[in-house]
Amino acid sequence: MNMNNNWKYKFLTIWFGQSISFLTSAVLQMALIWHLSVSTESAAILSFASIVAFLPNAVLGLFAGTLVDRWNKKIAMIGADLFIATVSLALAIYGLYAEIPIWLVLVILFVRSIGTSIHTPAINAVTPLIVPEDKLTKCSGYTQTVQSIGYMAGVAIAAILYPICSLSTIVMFDVVGAVFASITTSFVKIPSNPTAQRQEKTNLLLEMKEGFNVIRKNEGVFALICIGAIFMFIYSPINALFPLITLGHFNGSTMHASITEVTFSIGMLIGGMVLGVWGGFKNRGYTIVSAIALMGVAITLSGILPSSGFWIFAVLCIVMGFAVSFYSGPQVALIQEKIDIQYLGRVFGFFGSVTSFAMPAGLILSGLFADKLGVNNWFILCGIACISLAVVSLCFKSVRNTNK
Incomplete structure (x- = not known):
């Protein structure tokens, strides 16, 4: 695909708005977690809130991705941001007149996640329309960097605001962030995909099936999506x-x-910066598998450490964050490179759905066994599982040949 010389302007403009939105969402996320913690002092409620936040993306992922492939992706991004802003605004207005109940927080988390299930595949499908193919992995690294900074800043800002501001006030920051992201996106002219425009719209379920068949035919992408689901099942509880x-x-x-x-x-910040400069191994599969192996080593060592080894654990947390950037960045870039643009929404929707199912499943499993085995032993077990997954992954020819 030929790119205009102003692709950097387009990419930076979109991601400047998205970084502000990500920051305000991180502030709200931490504030809601603290609100649930203070109000209920219940680990079960916190776990349930996590499942509620993942569930819509898990159930609606492929469906939402199919709609993204049908729609104008710029409108889909803006619409999803404004939908999330409207939901947050409703919570803020309610909080002005009454104390926000726990059930309403859970409902808001659920409904906001519906907007996210559309926004995520839309922005991932937009990126290859404006970014040259050979720059996709580096741009994924920059994205990881922005998200890491946003998360760290979000935690710090939430720590300052939560004791002195009402929850409604903090929610309004998220509303402003989502609106700002919509405005910056509206400034960018995003080229359309001619193939997608010519494609006759048939039946939504048939289009979903067609998207899955596209994934299945690309053995390297399909294998790495399956590997990614297993990895998230193992890692998310950690x-x-x-x-x-x-x-x-x-x-x-x-x-x-x-x-x-x-x-x-x-660690995520450093990983994102290194990925942005270097881009990882030429073979995306090797980069992804190496990141899984590195994560496994760090997790295993964390479980082996004695009770006096906290500061070594803190260093290993940096290694884990670094590994996450080198796992997720190339994974997204590989899908953007290998899948035709007209199917990207469906593919990213399927990817998000699979990983969203894997995360709560892993959390449930760890909840059942981690206490019985001991948390440090659970770390050792999961670390060994990650290393084994990396070794087994390299046995697949489709993973070794992802760049072919």
Whole structure:
């Protein structure tokens, strides 16, 4: 695809707006977590809130992705942002007149996730329309960097605002962020895909099936999506168990738990910057598998550490964050490169759906067994599983030949 010379302007304009929206969403996310924690003091409610937030994307992913392929992607992005803003605004207005109940927070998390299930495949499908193919991985690295900075800043801002501002006020920041992202996106002229314009719209279910068949025919992408689902099933509970291993095994405080979150984000930031400059191995499959193996080594070492080894664990959190950037960035870029643009919405919708199912499934499994085995032993088990997954992945010819 030929790109105009102003692709950098388009990419930076869109992602400047998205970075502000991501920042305000991170602030709101932390504020809602603290609100649920303070109001209920229930780990079950927090776990249920996580599942509620993942569920729409898991169920609607492929359906939403198919609609994205049908629609104008720029309008889809703006519409999803404004939908999320409207939902947040409703919560803010309610909070002006009454105390926000727990059930309403859960409903808002669920409905906002519907907007996200459309927005994520839309922006991933837009990127290859404006970014040259050989720059996709580096741009994914820049995106990881922006998101890491946004998350770290979001945690810090939420820590400042939550004690002094009402929840409604914090929600309004998210509304402003979503509207700002819509405005910046509206400034960018996004080229359409001629093939998609000529494609006759038939039946939604048939289009969904067609999208799945496209994924299945590309053996490398299909294999890495399946590997990614297994990886998220193994890894997602580990991230959720950071506070537990910090407070329990390492005998730390809430301050130490915060340090692990910050160091993990620093690792993601460093990983995103390195990926943006280097771009990873020429073979995307090797980069993804290496990241999984590196994550497995870091998780295993974390579980082996004695109770006095917190600061080594904090360093290993940096390694884990670094590995996440080198896993997710090339994964997205590979799909953008290998799949025809007219199917990207469906493919990213399917990818989001599969990983969204894997995350809560992993959380449920860890909830059943982590306490019985010991959190540090669960880390060792999951770390070995990640390393084994990386080794097995390299046995597949489709993974080794992803660049062919």
